[in-house]
Amino acid sequence: MKKNKILIIGGGLAGLGCALELSKQGELDFLVLAKDIGGRAPDSSKVPPRATFYARTEYRNLYPFLKLGRKANVWKGRLVGKDKIWKPIKICLRHPLASLRFYFHVRKFNKHYERFALRSETVTQKQAFEEDAFILKLYTQSAIDYLRENNLTILQEELVGTLVRVTGFLRIQEANAFLMLWIWLNLVKNGQECTVNFNKLTESFSDKILTEEVSSVENLGNRWQVKVDSGEIYESEILVVATPINISQKLLSVQLAEFNVVKVYSVTVKGKVREKYSSGRYNVLPAQENDVVVVKNDDSTFIFCSTQPNYDLTRYFEEFEIIETRNWDPAGFFGKSLIDSKQDNNLYVIGDYHFPGLEAAFVTGIQTARSILSNRA
Numbered sequence: 001m002k003k004n005k006i007l008i009i010g011g012g013l014a015g016l017g018c019a020l021e022l023s024k025q026g027e028l029d030f031l032v033l034a035k036d037i038g039g040r041a042p043d044s045s046k047v048p049p050r051a052t053f054y055a056r057t058e059y060r061n062l063y064p065f066l067k068l069g070r071k072a073n074v075w076k077g078r079l080v081g082k083d084k085i086w087k088p089i090k091i092c093l094r095h096p097l098a099s100l101r102f103y104f105h106v107r108k109f110n111k112h113y114e115r116f117a118l119r120s121e122t123v124t125q126k127q128a129f130e131e132d133a134f135i136l137k138l139y140t141q142s143a144i145d146y147l148r149e150n151n152l153t154i155l156q157e158e159l160v161g162t163l164v165r166v167t168g169f170l171r172i173q174e175a176n177a178f179l180m181l182w183i184w185l186n187l188v189k190n191g192q193e194c195t196v197n198f199n200k201l202t203e204s205f206s207d208k209i210l211t212e213e214v215s216s217v218e219n220l221g222n223r224w225q226v227k228v229d230s231g232e233i234y235e236s237e238i239l240v241v242a243t244p245i246n247i248s249q250k251l252l253s254v255q256l257a258e259f260n261v262v263k264v265y266s267v268t269v270k271g272k273v274r275e276k277y278s279s280g281r282y283n284v285l286p287a288q289e290n291d292v293v294v295v296k297n298d299d300s301t302f303i304f305c306s307t308q309p310n311y312d313l314t315r316y317f318e319e320f321e322i323i324e325t326r327n328w329d330p331a332g333f334f335g336k337s338l339i340d341s342k343q344d345n346n347l348y349v350i351g352d353y354h355f356p357g358l359e360a361a362f363v364t365g366i367q368t369a370r371s372i373l374s375n376r377a
């Protein structure tokens, strides 16, 4: 049996954010047990830069570890329907006043979100939500109700819902108002394609990472016992569970909250795209369909994403060769409940369960490390 003060389960940005902050602050009695390094985030050393991950200028903690690619621009998208093709700018020009009002809504949200994001570095994400009545209301309100309440329904399907679909992989009917506006921050912040340099991120604590799959977790009163697939047992005083929330709940045998799971099936192909999808970088498919987007890369490959596994590539490509497939299950979560990352018995449950995001997940880890260190002081 191996003993450490702190065990971290999960090597995604949440778990690694926690490990990095602990080691930065001189707390070295910890161990990361993870099935892989990086989790759902794109690894710059493994994946050739692909167009499915974007960082925005607000990603300040993660910034030193990002490898940035092309600039992302909402206006470069084309919505490719059955019979017609729309450009986002044309939709805005059709509804100029509603579009302008929506823009000011996003700016207002941005002000609150910036405060919330900064606050999340010091207090739990749940507390940061609860400290801002505006942000909290958005989290518990559906996107549809928000648009209705603010007389913006006219933008719901074609414009607002489309970006929610292509960025969050869910339909606007499923999103809360917080997630919808968070996605639309792209209007006021610059985004860029990105991958994460995990070698650099883990440099200072690489000897404290074990590639292991955890099979069970048990609380023994004043300590935690963690069993991994190879049969080894680890013990700690403090446990940080940084796996996707459906796995965390299973490992801990608790139901902390209800979340719906988003699944994404993506494939990188080389080949000849059909005429309809040949111009522009982002060919966004109608929000009512299961297929989501066809993205053109600079190296003449394409990324295709769907929310169903049984997609038909011949609809989009005349000829193609599959280079890589990636199934994301889970890709993300959506719900309306808030979980306190700091639980009883020296247990922390962290990750991107409130909303997806590379920086936000990373910050849940950083904040947890700070909380652990301040409790021990």
Ligand SMILES: Cc1cc2nc3c(=O)[nH]c(=O)nc-3n(C[C@H](O)[C@H](O)[C@H](O)COP(=O)(O)OP(=O)(O)OC[C@H]3O[C@@H](n4cnc5c(N)ncnc54)[C@H](O)[C@@H]3O)c2cc1C
Pocket (backbone or CB within 6 Å): 009, 010, 011, 012, 013, 014, 015, 033, 034, 035, 036, 037, 038, 039, 040, 041, 042, 052, 053, 054, 055, 212, 213, 214, 215, 242, 243, 244, 247, 264, 328, 330, 331, 332, 350, 351, 352, 353, 355, 356, 357, 358, 359, 361
């Ligand atoms: C297709 C897609 C596109 C995205 N695009 C963007 C984007 O453009 N911009 C953005 O900001 N965010 C984006 N996201 C969201 C972002 O990737 C996630 O929010 C973030 O990476 C989640 O980090 P995490 O640490 O919470 O979870 P994860 O990255 O899932 O990490 C969980 C870790 O737990 C480990 N694990 C699981 N089970 C076990 C077990 N039993 N034992 C041990 N270890 C275990 C995993 O191996 C992994 O290391 C996207 C996500 C997807 C799927």
